[in-house]
Amino acid sequence: MSSLQAKLQHKYALSEKGAKDMIKAFVSVTCSDLVLMFPVWMLYFLVRDYLQGTMAGRGVFYIVGCVLCLLLIALTTLVQYRATFLATYVESGVRRIALAEQLRKIPLSFFGKKDLSDLTSTIMADCATMETASSHFIPELVGSCISTTLIAVGTFFMNWRMAIAALWVLPASFLIVGCSGRVQKSLSKKQMKLKMDCADGIQECLETVRDLRANNAQAEYMEGLEGKIRAVEKHALVTELGTAVFVGGAQMILKLGIATVALTGGVLLVKGEIDILTFFVFLLLVSRMYDPLQVALQNLAAIISTSVQCDRLDEILSHEIQTGASTMDPKGYDIEFSHVGFSYDSQDTVLRDVTFTAKQGEVTALIGPSGGGKTTVSRLASRFWDIHKGKITVGGMDISTIDPETLMSLYAIVFQDVTLFNNTVMENIRIGRQNATDEEVLAAAKLAHCDEFAEKLPNGWQTMIGENGSELSGGERQRISIARAFLKDAPIILMDEATASLDVDNETLIQESLSRLIRNKTVMIIAHRMRTVADADKIVVLKDGVVAEQGTPAELEAKDGIYRHMKATQMEAAGWKL
Numbered sequence: 001m002s003s004l005q006a007k008l009q010h011k012y013a014l015s016e017k018g019a020k021d022m023i024k025a026f027v028s029v030t031c032s033d034l035v036l037m038f039p040v041w042m043l044y045f046l047v048r049d050y051l052q053g054t055m056a057g058r059g060v061f062y063i064v065g066c067v068l069c070l071l072l073i074a075l076t077t078l079v080q081y082r083a084t085f086l087a088t089y090v091e092s093g094v095r096r097i098a099l100a101e102q103l104r105k106i107p108l109s110f111f112g113k114k115d116l117s118d119l120t121s122t123i124m125a126d127c128a129t130m131e132t133a134s135s136h137f138i139p140e141l142v143g144s145c146i147s148t149t150l151i152a153v154g155t156f157f158m159n160w161r162m163a164i165a166a167l168w169v170l171p172a173s174f175l176i177v178g179c180s181g182r183v184q185k186s187l188s189k190k191q192m193k194l195k196m197d198c199a200d201g202i203q204e205c206l207e208t209v210r211d212l213r214a215n216n217a218q219a220e221y222m223e224g225l226e227g228k229i230r231a232v233e234k235h236a237l238v239t240e241l242g243t244a245v246f247v248g249g250a251q252m253i254l255k256l257g258i259a260t261v262a263l264t265g266g267v268l269l270v271k272g273e274i275d276i277l278t279f280f281v282f283l284l285l286v287s288r289m290y291d292p293l294q295v296a297l298q299n300l301a302a303i304i305s306t307s308v309q310c311d312r313l314d315e316i317l318s319h320e321i322q323t324g325a326s327t328m329d330p331k332g333y334d335i336e337f338s339h340v341g342f343s344y345d346s347q348d349t350v351l352r353d354v355t356f357t358a359k360q361g362e363v364t365a366l367i368g369p370s371g372g373g374k375t376t377v378s379r380l381a382s383r384f385w386d387i388h389k390g391k392i393t394v395g396g397m398d399i400s401t402i403d404p405e406t407l408m409s410l411y412a413i414v415f416q417d418v419t420l421f422n423n424t425v426m427e428n429i430r431i432g433r434q435n436a437t438d439e440e441v442l443a444a445a446k447l448a449h450c451d452e453f454a455e456k457l458p459n460g461w462q463t464m465i466g467e468n469g470s471e472l473s474g475g476e477r478q479r480i481s482i483a484r485a486f487l488k489d490a491p492i493i494l495m496d497e498a499t500a501s502l503d504v505d506n507e508t509l510i511q512e513s514l515s516r517l518i519r520n521k522t523v524m525i526i527a528h529r530m531r532t533v534a535d536a537d538k539i540v541v542l543k544d545g546v547v548a549e550q551g552t553p554a555e556l557e558a559k560d561g562i563y564r565h566m567k568a569t570q571m572e573a574a575g576w577k578l
C-alpha cells in the first residue's frame with residue numbers, strides 16, 4: 001500500500017478501496033481542470049493567426065480543435081463523475097457498514113461514554129459530511145492545486161514577470177485560509193458539541209415525555225431545550241461568519257491578481273518587453289484559473305471544518321475492539337470469578353477482589369445493597385465489559401480469550417429492562433433463536449405463559465407490539481423476555497430479578513416454568529427480594545464491590561450477617577399495612 005493511500009485512509013476514515021478511488025479522483029479532476037484550459041489555447045491560436053494574418057486554410061484545424069475540446073471535456077467530466085460521485089457513494093455505504101461492524105465489537109464501556117444520539121449522528125450526519133467532502137471538496141481542491149501548479153510552471157516559460165504578477169496571489173490567499181485552520185477547527189468543534197447537546201436534549205425529552213408530564217415539568221424542560229436550540233443557531237451564525245471572513249478575504253486577494261496582471265502587462269507592453277498576444281494570453285489565463293481557485297479556497301475551509309467529523313469517525317474506527325477465538329471447548333459450564341477487579345471509567349473501582357464460583361446445575365443468587373455491584377458482576381460474566389484485574393472463566397476457559405459473540409451463544413439473559421422491537425409478538429420471541437420454527441417459538445412462548453395475553457391481542461401472535469413494546473404491560477414484556485430465554489435454551493442463564501413485574505399468580509406459574517428451564521444449567525440470578533433466593537443453592541452477598549458473604553442460605557442464616565439482616569428487614573416490610 002502506498003504511503004499516500006495509507007495517509008488518506010487514516011485521515012479521511014476510508015477503506016483501502018476508498019483511498020485508491022480517491023487517488024483516481026485526484027487524477028481525474030486534475031485532467032478535467034487541465035482539459036478546460038484547451039479552449040484558452042484554441043483562443044490563443046485564433047488571436048495569433050488573426051493578428052499575424054495567417055487565418056487562411058486554418059478552418060479545419062479550428063473545427064477539429066473545437067470538436068476535440070468538446071469531446072475531451074465531455075470525456076473527462078464523465079470520468080470525473082464516476083471517480084468522485086459514484087465511488088464516493090459506494091465508499092459511504094462501506095464506511096457506514098464498517099462503523100456498524102466496529103460498534104458490534106467495541107466493548108460496552110464505550111457506549112457508556114457515548115449516547116445514542118451522538119452515535120446516530122456519527123453514522124448518519126458525519127458520514128454524509130464525509131460523503132460531500134470526498135465527492136466535492138477534497139478531489140476538487142487537490143485537482144485544482146495540481147492543475148494550477150502545472151499551468152503556473154508553464155506560465156514561467158512564457159514570461160516570468162507576468163507569471164509572478166499572476167501567481168503571487170495564490171500562496172497569499174491559501175495561506176490566509178490555511179492559517180485560519182485553528183480558529184475554524186475550534187468553531188466547528190464547539191458547533192458540534194452544541195449540536196450534540198441539543199440532539200441529546202431532544203432525545204431525552206422524547207424518551208421522558210411521560211415522566212415530564214407526570215411531574216408537570218414540561219414547561220421548564222422545554223425552556224432549557226429552547227436555550228440549547230438557540231445556542232446552536234447563534235453559534236452557527238458565528239461559525240459561518242468566521243468562515244466568510246477568512247474565505248472572503250482570501251478570495252478578494254485572489255482577485256487582486258487580475259489587477260496586477262493588467263498593471264504589469266500594461267507597463268511591460270508600453271516598454272515593449274512583451275507582445276500583445278502574451279498580454280492577452282495572461283489575461284485569459286487568470287480569468288480562467290482564478291474561478292476554480294475561488295472554489296478551491298471554499299473547499300479548503302470546508303475540509304478544515306470536516307476534521308471534526310473525521311476525528312469522530314476515527315474515534316470509533318480505531319477504538320480497541322473485543323476479540324477472541326471463534327471456537328471454544330468448555331469443560332462444563334461453571335462460571336468462576338477469581339480476584340476480579342473492575343471499574344467503569346478506570347477511576348472509581350466498582351469491584352474489588354471478587355472471587356466466587358457459580359456451579360453448573362446450581363442457582364447462584366447475587367444479593368446485597370443497591371450499588372453493591374450485582375448487575376456489574378452478571379454483565380462481566382458474559383463479557384459485556386473486559387475486567388481490569390483477575391480472571392473470569394466459563395468451563396475452565398478464560399472468557400477474555402473468546403470472541404464475545406461466540407461466548408454469548410452460551411448465555412440466555414433475562415434483564416429487568418426488556419428491549420422489544422416494533423414487530424409481532426412471534427418475531428419478538430424469535431430473537432432468542434433466529435432460525436427457530438414457528439412451533440418452537442410457540443412452545444417457548446407457552447412455557448413462559450405468553451399465550452395468556454398473546455391470544456387475546458387483536459391479531460394474536462401476529463400483533464405488532466409498537467415501538468419497544470409500548471402496547472404491552474411490564475409483566476407481558478418480561479414474559480416475552482423469558483420466552484426468548486426458553487427458546488435459546490443456552491447452558492447458562494443470567495437473570496435480573498426476572499419475575500419482578502409479574503403479579504403473584506403469574507409469578508407462581510413462571511417460577512414453575514423457570515425451574516424447568518434452569519434444570520442442570522448454570523444460573524446466576526440478581527435478586528432484590530429474599531423470597532426469590534430462599535431456594536438458591538448459593539448466595540453471594542455483594543456490598544461496596546466486594547464479596548461480603550457467600551454460602552448456602554442456611555449457612556448465611558446462621559451467620560447473623562448482611563443476608564440475615566436483609567431477610568429480616570424485608571419480612572418486617574412485608575408485614576406493613578398502609
Ligand SMILES: Nc1ncnc2c1ncn2[C@@H]1O[C@H](COP(=O)(O)OP(=O)(O)OP(=O)(O)O)[C@@H](O)[C@H]1O
Pocket residue numbers: 112344345350368369370371372373374375376377
Ligand atoms: N455504566 C456504568 N458506568 C459507570 N458506573 C456504573 C455503571 N453502571 C453501574 N455503575 C456504578 O457501579 C456501581 C455498581 O452498580 P451495579 O448496578 O452493579 O450495582 P447493583 O448492586 O446491581 O445495584 P442495584 O441493586 O441498585 O441495581 C454503582 O456505584 C454504580 O453507580
